[in-house]
Amino acid sequence: MKKSVEIPLYIIAIQSDGFHVFFEAKINGQKAYLLLDTGASRTVFDLETIKQIHSDIELEENEDKATGLGTDSVKNFVAIIEKLEIGEIMLTKYEAGVIDLSHVNASYSRIDIPSIAGVLGSDLLMNFKAVINYGKKTMKLTG
Numbered sequence: 510m511k512k513s514v515e516i517p518l519y520i521i522a523i524q525s526d527g528f529h530v531f532f533e534a535k536i537n538g539q540k541a542y543l544l545l546d547t548g549a550s551r552t553v554f555d556l557e558t559i560k561q562i563h564s565d566i567e568l569e570e571n572e573d574k575a576t577g578l579g580t581d582s583v584k585n586f587v588a589i590i591e592k593l594e595i596g597e598i599m600l601t602k603y604e605a606g607v608i609d610l611s612h613v614n615a616s617y618s619r620i621d622i623p624s625i626a627g628v629l630g631s632d633l634l635m636n637f638k639a640v641i642n643y644g645k646k647t648m649k650l651t652g
Contacts, residue, residue, distance in 0.1 A: 549630030
């Protein structure tokens with residue numbers, strides 16, 4: 510039987526007319542903040558954060574350049590995340606994209622927003638039939 514979980518969301522105003530949506534997850538048992546991005550095609554993690562959390566991670570360079578996140582093209586890698594927990598949903602040996610998000614974290618630092626460990630994209634949002642409720646500040650995942 511599939512179970513549904515509700516994940517609390519943190520909605521933070523960016524400038525006067527926009528918002529960024531964050532939530533807490535765990536990567537290999539360590540708390541991490543992720544940005545929720547319905548426009549991102551894939552879930553990706555920050556290169557330096559992943560190296561800190563998962564010191565022996567093997568990174569395989571991806572020939573395709575990633576686009577978006579405020580840049581034209583970014584060198585990116587593929588890596589296996591041993592354990593990714595989003596609420597009660599646990600993914601093991603998750604093949605993830607890994608890119609340098611230092612420019613994003615530098616921007617967040619300037620406006621007193623905590624660093625992110627990655628971006629949750631549409632691959633997992635679709636897979637877990639995500640329902641985002643801005644009024645309740647929750648994301649429901651079914652998996």
